[in-house]
Amino acid sequence: MTEIKQNEVTKYIVISSDIVLPADAAMKIYESEYPVTVKETCFGLIVTGPEKDVLAVVEKIRQLDKNHIFIKDRGFPAGDERRCRATRGGGPRPGFHFLREEVGMLPAIGAALDELDAKEPVNEKHGEKRRLKVSDLEKIIEAELSR
Amino acid sequence: MAKVFIYPVNSLILADLVERFGHKPLTMMNQVREKVTNISLDSPPINITPEDPKIGLRYAAVEVPPGVRGRMTLIGPLIEETEAAIIVENPPTNFGCVGCNRTNELMKYLVRSKEVPILEVRYPESTEDARDFVNKIAAFLKSLPTENTGEDEKVEEKETIAEEGEK
Numbered sequence: 001m002t003e004i005k006q007n008e009v010t011k012y013i014v015i016s017s018d019i020v021l022p023a024d025a026a027m028k029i030y031e032s033e034y035p036v037t038v039k040e041t042c043f044g045l046i047v048t049g050p051e052k053d054v055l056a057v058v059e060k061i062r063q064l065d066k067n068h069i070f071i072k073d074r075g076f077p078a079g080d081e082r083r084c085r086a087t088r089g090g091g092p093r094p095g096f097h098f099l100r101e102e103v104g105m106l107p108a109i110g111a112a113l114d115e116l117d118a119k120e121p122v123n124e125k126h127g128e129k130r131r132l133k134v135s136d137l138e139k140i141i142e143a144e145l146s147r
Numbered sequence: 148m149a150k151v152f153i154y155p156v157n158s159l160i161l162a163d164l165v166e167r168f169g170h171k172p173l174t175m176m177n178q179v180r181e182k183v184t185n186i187s188l189d190s191p192p193i194n195i196t197p198e199d200p201k202i203g204l205r206y207a208a209v210e211v212p213p214g215v216r217g218r219m220t221l222i223g224p225l226i227e228e229t230e231a232a233i234i235v236e237n238p239p240t241n242f243g244c245v246g247c248n249r250t251n252e253l254m255k256y257l258v259r260s261k262e263v264p265i266l267e268v269r270y271p272e273s274t275e276d277a278r279d280f281v282n283k284i285a286a287f288l289k290s291l292p293t294e295n296t297g298e299d300e301k302v303e304e305k306e307t308i309a310e311e312g313e314k
Contacts, residue, residue: 009180014159072162075179082183095157101239102159108277109160113167115278116285 009051010074012059014099015044016106017068025061032060039078043103046078067113070106149291152258154251155238156222164281165233168222168288173228177219195220207253214225218250231291232258234283239270264291
């Protein structure tokens with residue numbers, strides 16, 4: 001069985017971007033020299049390592065294309081024999097079908113997040129509600145009356 | 148930061164959105180990690196300890212199929228921690244570890260009966276749906292407290308009620 005360390009975490013990095021490929025993200029991690037294990041997959045990467053390092057790496061990768069890179073936890077470490085297809089005689093691993101369904105929806109979710117980001121500054125300007133000062137009200141009334 | 152229960156419990160999109168907006172998703176994956184990184188456990192299906200069925204019995208009676216109780220062993224403790232929830236109705240895939248409809252019904256019932264803020268949305272099937280889906284989730288997550296926990300809120304609520312009573 002794969003050696004498992006208690007404080008290690010594993011994350012899926014699912015890439016649905018037009019500008020970042022899984023290989024680019026993997027190279028970025030190798031360059032960063034964090035002590036993590038990286039596995040490239042068809043949909044992105046699996047990263048295993050000490051919690052602090054994995055969280056730092058994952059945040060770095062997310063910033064490559066913030067709204068089109070999605071991350072979730074994974075229970076089993078990368079290459080775990082209980083999930084690895086090499087030792088299970090091939091076929092998709094458990095959980096693959098669910099992920100594949102969700103990956104199909106990611107471009108639309110990414111576009112929606114882009115729109116949300118674009119809308120945000122406008123919303124903030126209009127969203128600020130504050131009490132109208134009496135002096136401001138007077139000015140408005142005077143301006144209206146002087147028309 | 149609120150602890151947000153998500154359904155489906157292993158959803159990539161929901162887990163990512165909850166984390167993206169600064170909250171903590173309560174997911175099945177973390178529970179599974181605790182199980183599989185425990186040295187005393189070997190491999191499925193021999194992956195339970197004698198304590199696990201007892202935990203499952205807290206949420207489902209002994210007459211309930213063991214699969215439901217087994218799943219509730221992992222999901223039940225998450226529901227206890229829940230401070231808010233996002234439930235997606237009609238997800239396209241309900242198989243694998245979330246494939247038991249009875250467990251799903253029980254889980255949703257338990258979350259709804261907790262009286263925490265809940266957002267119920269439908270799984271998106273088009274780009275417009277996806278926009279609505281993300282907007283609703285973003286608005287819901289932004290409305291949740293970012294620093295206080297649910298317990299603090301309850302204390303505050305009690306204090307305000309007490310103050311009103313005094314008046």
